[in-house]
Amino acid sequence: MADKTPSPAGSFAPLRQPVFAVLWAATVLGNIGSFMRDVASSWLVTDLSASPTAVALIQTAATLPIFLLAIPAGVLSDILDRRRFLIFVQVLLAAVSTTLLLLSHTRMLTVEYLIALTFVGGIGAALMGPTWQSIVPELVPREDLKGAVALNSLGINIARAIGPAAGGLILASFGAAVTYGLDVLSYVFVIAALLWWKRPAAADSALPENFLGAFRAGLRYTRASRELHRVLLRAAVFFLFASAVWALLPLVARQMLGGSAGFYGILLGAVGAGAIVGALLLPRLRRYLDADGLVLLASVISAAVMGALVFAPPKWLAVALLLLLGLGWITALTTFNGAAQAILPNWVRGRGLAVYLMVFNGAMAAGSFGWGLVARQVGVPAALAAGAAGLAIAALLLHRARLPAGEADLQASHHWPEPLVAEPVAHDRGPVLVQVEYRVRQEDRPAFLDAIKRLSQERLRDGAYAWGVVEHTGDGERVMEWFFVESWAEHLRQHRRVSHADADLQSEVVRFHQGPGKPEVHHFLAL
Incomplete structure (x- = not known):
């Protein structure tokens, strides 16, 4: 059955909740700052080194920690106080940007420092992702939950549209230190919003999970869920090939298109703007295409954009192509994320989504590094062409590996009777x-x-x-x-x-x- 497009009032109803509205606005500001920082780092590495491998390593350093730490982060989001944990992560990220500010201002920034600090920033992003998603049900009524999730996606893409463009312009006009300084300021707003939020104390569970036990439970679920395996396979293949354009885009902007830092920011801003348009079009597309059709469409669009960039088009056309890339990217990202959400029960949702994030970022990290090596051997245009061809072929071959519909009722049934015991049993006894x-x-x-x-x-x-x-x-x-x-x-x-x-x-x-x-x-x- 086709999805119904939500009414505008319903779409923005979560913003009527003061806590959600404040945290949502703070998150948009924080993400704008993060995108500004990423643009500065991606562009600075091209000043410090002409090697495609060094450029691609920035993307790898940003995404590899999420691949390595996604599951532990999902476990921590379930067993720690989420508000305090988020404040700690924001302080860590602010410290990273402050260090980048000082090193760039004193002209002591090197490729090694840049990659290392990007890696630490990736650790912060890995810890924050599952936790931030987990607090949404605490901020809005159940009937507004879908709208809140959609608004979070919209907020990220608003930041994606503004942050890179603003970061590129500020970098070109005032330098890297100012760009990093504005990112630090954005974390101040997020920390202030989290301190303002008076989160109710969580009720004590009669069966609390420790870190290792929760970790093992998440792995067991992932290993046994064949539906999740299909989602992970399809997502890994898509992002492995699609990562080529993200890893090589700084070189495309600078070497192939002859652009400046400001133009690179405009290209990334075009991706964000295209993603916003895609988010608005998705409800209509779902009337005609199922999840597999949407992934195929996203793959074709992304491959076509990568193929067109091979020919070093005029700058105005490159911006238009990146708009299309944003549409394809958000279509794939939303479809895969929605498929994962639909098949995960509440008790393991954070850990299951953490595994999805691990696969997503692992594919991005491995793909970015691999496409950097390919570009070093055969050149940027040939690497882009290979990525486009691989993405199109893989999409056609895997189209029959259908994504799960996610229509099962995953609410707890509580139909198992309590086990009979002759005397109380210690919880740690086993097996x-x-x-x-x-x-x-x-x-x-x-x-x-x-x-x-x-x-x-x-x-x-x-x-x-x-x-x-x-x-x-x-x-x-x-x-x-x-x-x-x-x-x-x-x-x-x-x-x-x-x-x-x-x-x-x-x-x-x-x-x-x-x-x-x-x-x-x-x-x-x-x-």
Whole structure:
């Protein structure tokens, strides 16, 4: 069914919430400052070194930490006070820009310093991303949540449209120190907004997760979710090839198009403006194209832009092409992010999105470094042409690997009864062996096995680290499902994680049970 375009009032309704409005405005200012800093760093490296590899390493240094730290950041966002954590991250990012300001002002900035500080800034971005997304449900009513997510996307693209252009103009007019100084000022606004927000104290959970346990739970879910695997594969391939234009754009602007720092900022601003237009057009596009159609469209547009830049078009045409690139980029980014959001239950949403961010930024980092090496060997135009061809071919080949529709009801069902215990069990005891005994007729065995193997994915996603099904040697209709969970506390969390979609699948399995009453469930603890 086609999506309905939200009304303007509904789209901007979250801004009626004072806390959301203040934090949203502060975030837009902060992102504008970050884009200004990135433009200054990307351009300064071309002054310090003519090597395409050095230029591409800036993009790699910015995205590699997000690849390495995305999952730990997602875990921290779930177990720490999010407001205090965000303030800490903003202070870290302000310190990075202050250091860049001082080094550029004293003319002590080198390629090595620039790459190292960009890497530290990437660490801050890695820590901030999952946490910032996680606080949105705290700021708006449930009915305004989709609008708030859309406004966050719009805010990022407003910053993308303003920040690079402003950064390029300020860099050309006043120098790098002033550009970095304005970025520092933007963090002051964000920190002030976070200090102003009086976040209610979180309720104590009866089953709090520690860092390592939450980390393992996130990895188990990711490993067992085949739907998430498809999203990650499609996203990784797209961003691996599309990263060519981002890694090489400073060289395209300077060497191929003969532009200045201001022109480079205008090109990046055009991408942001195109993304805003794309965000406004997406509801209409969704009426005619499903998620796979949107990704194919985004791939074709991005490949066409990269191919056209190979011929060093006039500057006005290059700006128009970058507008189109922004439209294609936001279409792909929103589609992949939406697909990931739709298949993740609430209990693991932050960690699942962190894995998506890890793949996204890992593909960008690896692609940027790789395309820099390719450009060094064969030249920038040939590298762009190879990226365009690879993106178009990969899009056509993977179009049949359909993105998940995300229509399952992932709200917790709470239909599992509390396990019977003879005496209280310590939460850290484990591992726990759970056995479920069925009686299944021989003629129903193939259909039963097919259903229970699909159920096994739910067991593994929600907390089990091993699963199997066995039959009794003396009774062919007696079948035992078993799975291991690492601790008693984790098994109790598993009870809370089972969704309505999982309950439907479990009902499909239980209908094959021919014994009196429900299948028998047994719990065993290691001694």
